[in-house]
Amino acid sequence: MKGVNKTMINVGALTAKSKRLWDTSSMFIIFIILFIMLSLFVPYFLTVRNMIGLGLSVSMVGMVACTMLFCLASGDFDLSVENIVAFSGVTAAAVINSTGNVTLGIIIGMIAGGMIGLFNGLIIAKAGINALITTLAMSQIVRGLAFIVSGGQAQSIGNAGFFGLGNGLFLGVPNPIWITAICFVIFTVLIKSTTYGKNTLAIGGNQEAARLAGIHVDRIKIIIFTMQGFMAGFAGVVLASRMTSGQPNTSQGFSLDVISACVLGGVSLSGGVAPIMGAIVGVLIMGTVQNAMNLMNIPTFYQYIVRGAILLMAVMIDQFKQSNKKA
Amino acid sequence: MEQVLEFASVCKSFPGVQALSDISMQVCRGEVRGLIGENGAGKSTLLKVLSGAYQPTSGRITIAGKEREILSTRDGLEAGIAVIYQELYLVPEMTVAENLLLGHMPTRRSGLIDVQKMYDTAKAQLTYILEDIDPNTKIKELPIAQRQMIEIAKALLHNASIIAFDEPTSSLSDKETQRLFKIIAALRDEGKAIIYVSHRMEELFEVCDSVTVFRDGKTIETFREMAAVTPDMLVQRMVGRDIKDIYHYYARPIGEEVLKLEGFTGPGVPTPVSFSAKRGEILGFFGLVGAGRTELMKLLFGAEKKHTGRIHLNGKEVVINAPMDAIELGIAFLPEDRKNEGIIPIRSVEENINLSARRKHVKGKFFLDVRWEAQNALEFIKKLSIKTPSKDQLIMNLSGGNQQKVILARWLSEKTSIIVMDEPTRGIDVGTKNEIYSLMYKLTEEGKTILCVSSELPEIMGISDRVAVMRDGCIVDILQRDQLDKERILTLALPDRHKSTIHNSNERGE
Structure with a gap:
């Protein structure tokens, strides 16, 4: 009798535990299952070479997802990142080609991105213009600037010293993967254990309440967008290094890829909730599916449909969980 | 008097909570029944069961002698029930007329909206509630009190026989409150059954014919005659103990x-x-x-x-x-509009308490002092006896009173x-x-x-x-x-x- 009771309690505790696990990390579990399935059934998926390729392919989205997370956490969007990537890439290329100084090129490329972000932030915080409109308009302007700086042509970079940033290896792993990992560590600390992170979440949760609690809402918004610009600028420079050229046409649709990855990981579009582990998993799921589809030779046209369907499904699962919690 | 509404042993439970247990209550034609009880006593849940927004776990609801199952708010409307909630469900960008007739706009044979008819119906309804507004005014241009009156007008449009008001005066001025009472009196004279939920004791004595006291999801007592009740008696039943003088003012030393x-x-x-x-x-x-x-x-x-x-x-x-x-x-400020200006609903009690004061308790300029954060939250939860399962509970799951205490705690964490x-x-x-x-x-x-x-x-x-x-x-x-x-x-x-x-x-x- 006693033994039976005990096991029943254990089972009860176990289901409660697994339910909580599902609530907090459903996307992570899905990712693990997906990963195991793909390893078993897709040839060449679980090889060192493919894993490194996968890592490289998600590194850009991963980097920018770190700052996009803050943007979304505060209840805003940034649609201009894809164009900042292109603009800072061609800017870095132009500076390196004209001065021959690689460090200067990298720094100016990043600053170019940061300045655009600062503009976004100033307009959104001080003029009170909706972030969607502001960054949409800014994305057009920045794409134009990218074409002007490059003269509409891809700018090949002559200085091979620059290529190490994007193509070099450290302990056998390409630099961009390291950079992305470091970014995730830094931004995890920022969102979880700094006042900046907490204030960002408070603004996303209720801007007016945050303002009346003495939080400098404008200042934080400006910082969020400036950091976003810097990060996109940095990603642009890394990309230019990988491609050994600055390309004004690059990364179309990249902004929405980043936002999709965050949302896939459970980041709320209405702000106030920003699980950074979720964002990482979101980035990984998107990249893994893409990678597997390439291995399976699924034509690009169909890949779009699959990616869209995954995003919709993820959001619906999340919605379902939310409504379950309320009842 | 003819009985039109009866709840018989109505229960409603949510996972882990018994919101209503064994509610039995009858309301007659031409009666204004007050419901009073603390937050969470079950008044609003009962109204939601009545309107069809919730389904009872067990028990029966009888309307005009017929047992009814109200499975949706549409069923509720068809059964002649109108419930006017505290929150406003109006579309700010649309006009008064459009809002009043939302979902029931009159159309011409061509399928287009009959604007003239809509205007006239709206005008008549506004006159009925003694409100002198042009039906073409947009809702967003009206002050909050008038919006509340529009919400009432909307609910009355469907000629319901049972009308429930949930805290209707919380955003009305005295002038509008008096007008609302006139409207309620008129509805009573027309033979409607009215349920009136309010925290304001003096209002119950002004408009109600009878009153039912709720506590912990149960009906404690129904008083058939208001003349036989005193506010103290009601408070005693509501709280379950005596609160002699709710304000219990006493003189304190006042300085410079x-x-x-x-x-x-x-x-x-x-x-x-x-x-x-x-x-x-x-x-x-x-x-x-x-x-x-x-x-x-x-x-x-x-x-x-x-x-x-x-x-x-x-x-x-x-x-x-x-x-x-x-x-x-x-200087600290507890805002009037707690929901929109006070709390960060989707963050925890702890974060809401520390929102402002944490800037003074950081390590190395901007790293959180996790120990201080937890200690400060726990200290104030205890000091102000904030009722919450834990400091990590989302503040939106707390009752209004406890949310207010959290905001007070936020300011008391400061000097x-x-x-x-x-x-x-x-x-x-x-x-x-x-x-x-x-x-x-x-x-x-x-x-x-x-x-x-x-x-x-x-x-x-x-x-x-x-x-x-x-x-x-x-x-x-x-x-x-x-x-x-x-x-x-x-x-x-x-x-x-x-x-x-x-x-x-x-x-x-x-």
């Missing part, structure tokens, strides 16, 4: 002048306002909706930009341009000397109100000064050491406690053009 405002003007405060407050004092601010009380407080706190005005704190002139300036000077409370007990049940008043007295005994804005005259008269009466954005008079008199305050608060109506409404009220 600490705060002085001179010549304040700004949005909502057109003419210069000056006043001062003393250490240990509760200075009440009374006025009708739109008298500029909230606006004045927001100017003081730096939440709105003032046009002119000087502030002296402890005899020294200070500059306040933003909330942070005020906070650094030891606060002046606390501005805008409608501190709005929507809060009697038990918690009582606790909040005790806290206010205790804080003033510690030497803090409280500026308390309230629309509830009994409250303002009950707890204030002095009362500033506001009208049209200025302070018309500041009365000492021994000068407080209901009639006098109301006369001061009413704009001149309404002086004749006050006379009538007072006769009704007494």
Whole structure:
């Protein structure tokens, strides 16, 4: 009798535990299952070479997802990142080609991105213009600037010293993967254990309440967008290094890829909730599916449909969980 | 009298909560039944069961002699039930007429909307509720009180036989409240059955024929005759123990002048306002909706930009341009609109408490001091007896009273000397109100000064050491406690053009 009771309690505790696990990390579990399935059934998926390729392919989205997370956490969007990537890439290329100084090129490329972000932030915080409109308009302007700086042509970079940033290896792993990992560590600390992170979440949760609690809402918004610009600028420079050229046409649709990855990981579009582990998993799921589809030779046209369907499904699962919690 | 609505052993449970247990209650034609009880006592749940928004777990509902299963709000409407909730469900960008007829707009044969008919129907309905508004006005252009009246008009449009009001007067001024009571009286005379939920005791005595007291999801007692009941009896049944005098005011030592405002003007405060407050004092601010009380407080706190005005704190002139300036000077602000201006709903109790004060407890400029955060939250949960399962609970899952305590905790985590409370007990049940008043007295005994804005005259008269009466954005008079008199305050608060109506409404009220 006693033994039976005990096991029943254990089972009860176990289901409660697994339910909580599902609530907090459903996307992570899905990712693990997906990963195991793909390893078993897709040839060449679980090889060192493919894993490194996968890592490289998600590194850009991963980097920018770190700052996009803050943007979304505060209840805003940034649609201009894809164009900042292109603009800072061609800017870095132009500076390196004209001065021959690689460090200067990298720094100016990043600053170019940061300045655009600062503009976004100033307009959104001080003029009170909706972030969607502001960054949409800014994305057009920045794409134009990218074409002007490059003269509409891809700018090949002559200085091979620059290529190490994007193509070099450290302990056998390409630099961009390291950079992305470091970014995730830094931004995890920022969102979880700094006042900046907490204030960002408070603004996303209720801007007016945050303002009346003495939080400098404008200042934080400006910082969020400036950091976003810097990060996109940095990603642009890394990309230019990988491609050994600055390309004004690059990364179309990249902004929405980043936002999709965050949302896939459970980041709320209405702000106030920003699980950074979720964002990482979101980035990984998107990249893994893409990678597997390439291995399976699924034509690009169909890949779009699959990616869209995954995003919709993820959001619906999340919605379902939310409504379950309320009842 | 003919019985039209009967609840028989109605139960409703949610996972882990028994919201209603064994509710049995009958309401007759031409009866106004008051429901009273603390927050969470089950009144709103019962209304939701009635409207069809919730389905009861067990029990029966009988309407006009027929047992009905109300599976959706549409079923509810068809069964002749109209429920008017506290929250407004109006579309701000649409006109009054469009909102009134939303979902039921009259169409021509061509399928297009019959604009003229819609206008006429809306106009007739507005006249019925004695509201003189052009049906083509957009909702967003109306003040909140009028929006509430539109919500009522909308609910009455479908000629329901059972009408339930959930705290209808919480955003109405006295004038509109009186008009609402006239409408309710007219509905009663038409033979409708009316359910009236309110926290305001004096309203129940004014409009209701009978009253049912709720506590912990049960009906405790129904009083058939209002004449046989006293407010004290109701409170005793609601709380389950005696609360002799809810305000329990007592005289406390009052010190020197600490705060002085001179010549304040700004949005909502057109003419210069000056006043001062003393250490240990509760200075009440009374006025009708739109008298500029909230606006004045927001100017003081730096939440709105003032046009002119000087502030002296402890005899020294200070500059306040933003909330942070005020906070650094030891001024705190509990906003009237808790949901939109006070809480961060989707964050935890702990984060809501530490929102402001954490900036002073950081390591290395901006890293959180996790230990302080947890300690501070736990300390205040205990000190203010905030009812929450844990400090990590999302604040939106707490009752209004406990949310208010969390916001108070946020300010007490700072070195606060002046606390501005805008409608501190709005929507809060009697038990918690009582606790909040005790806290206010205790804080003033510690030497803090409280500026308390309230629309509830009994409250303002009950707890204030002095009362500033506001009208049209200025302070018309500041009365000492021994000068407080209901009639006098109301006369001061009413704009001149309404002086004749006050006379009538007072006769009704007494």
